[in-house]
């Protein structure tokens with residue numbers, strides 16, 4: 001690991017000033033992805049700006065039909081708190097199945113989505129639930145946020161402060177996980193709200209994506225049978241040590257049908 005300056009700003013404004021003044025500044029949240037990257041010198045910042053002490057970035061609240069989760073909220077809290085379990089149960093379950101307890105007690109929502117790993121679990125939830133990412137300067141629709149592998153629509157120095165999740169009528173996430181890391185080889189999040197259905201897929205392409213053909217079929221009939229005959233083309237899907245494009249295409253169909261069956265059986269809690 002190279003030497004760097006370390007900062008602990010107390011406000012968003014202070015953090016942004018330090019970032020812009022630095023030659024090559026980087027924010028750090030839970031450090032679960034950033035610290036390994038520093039150790040391997042894949043990232044070589046001049047300044048590390050820790051967001052931990054900034055007030056108001058962690059916490060979860062419900063505002064009418066929206067669940068607002070602060071960017072510095074740890075995975076363990078999203079997985080364990082009743083406010084999430086009672087509003088969007090599969091969001092709590094999705095986060096509870098990420099990684100392991102030591103990671104879940106440090107890693108954060110903001111770090112997870114800013115990192116934008118193409119196999120990570122939060123992005124399909126944000127995309128399918130049509131979440132809004134709130135930063136220190138603006139609001140970004142999830143559909144505009146994830147732009148490529150490890151790439152987002154964030155501007156230089158922009159800080160994610162929270163994510164607003166509209167509460168769906170039905171939702172479920174099913175993933176076929178890598179047994180070692182628990183990252184998704186393929187994961188499918190299905191959400192239905194006011195008759196509109198969103199199906200978002202992670203792990204299968206360089207960036208999370210929506211599967212429009214399935215969405216249209218499910219808006220006619222919200223049943224696994226409605227999408228049984230829909231086959232994802234293997235073209236453009238990821239090939240790696242975990243699976244071929246054809247294998248992933250097959251998994252998308254299977255995971256999506258399971259997610260629909262699970263979502264249909266779990267209407268929105270009263």
Ligand SMILES: Cc1cc2nc3c(=O)[nH]c(=O)nc-3n(C[C@H](O)[C@H](O)[C@H](O)COP(=O)(O)OP(=O)(O)OC[C@H]3O[C@@H](n4cnc5c(N)ncnc54)[C@H](O)[C@@H]3O)c2cc1C
Nearest residue numbers: 029030031032033034099108110111112120121160182183
């Ligand atoms: C062993 C292991 C297993 C894992 N398994 C899974 C899994 O199964 N599923 C899964 O989805 N994830 C998994 N993860 C990833 C983990 O859940 C975290 O999402 C990830 O490590 C980043 O979160 P963090 O808070 O530690 O961010 P950091 O590592 O601190 O930061 C990551 C990036 O985000 C930027 N950043 C952080 N916060 C903000 C902010 N508020 N605004 C703007 N930029 C910001 C940082 O500058 C950095 O570029 C795993 C990680 C590990 C180490």
